[in-house]
Amino acid sequence: MTELETMKRAKMYMDKLAQGIDPISNSVLPEDAALNNVRLARCFFYVSGVLGKVIDNGGVVGGSGELPFSITAEQLSGVLISREPISVSRLAEAINAAVDNPRMKKFSAGIITNWLLQKGYLERQVTPDGKSRRFPTANGAMIGISSEIRQGMNREYEVVLYNTQAQQFVLEHVIEMLRESSQG
Numbered sequence: 001m002t003e004l005e006t007m008k009r010a011k012m013y014m015d016k017l018a019q020g021i022d023p024i025s026n027s028v029l030p031e032d033a034a035l036n037n038v039r040l041a042r043c044f045f046y047v048s049g050v051l052g053k054v055i056d057n058g059g060v061v062g063g064s065g066e067l068p069f070s071i072t073a074e075q076l077s078g079v080l081i082s083r084e085p086i087s088v089s090r091l092a093e094a095i096n097a098a099v100d101n102p103r104m105k106k107f108s109a110g111i112i113t114n115w116l117l118q119k120g121y122l123e124r125q126v127t128p129d130g131k132s133r134r135f136p137t138a139n140g141a142m143i144g145i146s147s148e149i150r151q152g153m154n155r156e157y158e159v160v161l162y163n164t165q166a167q168q169f170v171l172e173h174v175i176e177m178l179r180e181s182s183q184g
Helices: 003-018 038-056 073-077 088-099 109-119 138-142 164-172 174-183
Strands: 122-126 132-136 145-151 156-162
Touching: 003 038, 073 088, 088 109, 088 156, 088 164, 109 122, 109 132, 109 174, 132 145, 132 156, 138 145, 156 164, 164 174
Parallel strands: none
Antiparallel strands: 122 132, 145 156
């Protein structure tokens, strides 16, 4: 029996005891039985609730229970590529949507941009207002990364965009990005 199965059985025992039922024989406990005490019943309900949370967390006790991000080749093949050029954050959202595991950490746009910086597809430049930004290099442009000036509420800004070819390139290297970011 696995630890998770043991937890499920323990929860079932707690549920039955809280309801005044002997979990072994399934018979109703006598009114004067020590296990049929109101305070113990409340305790059994409480322990059952805690066990339920641990079971819902995959058997992980304590901590946030958050799993590191991982993705299979099959999930990667299911990532929806936009026909329109999109930002790196939208691309990361599409990757996360393909995994759809609420217990897992999200795949961040930072992993993509840091990897592209390391590989020479993006570079840091200081803008006229003194801020450091990432822009595509010539190699980045060759794989479909571009930048575009857009008008915001109060100012113009430049956004880096990934066309279908660049999105596909990123998807082909997600596993490598994860491996390198975990070693980093």
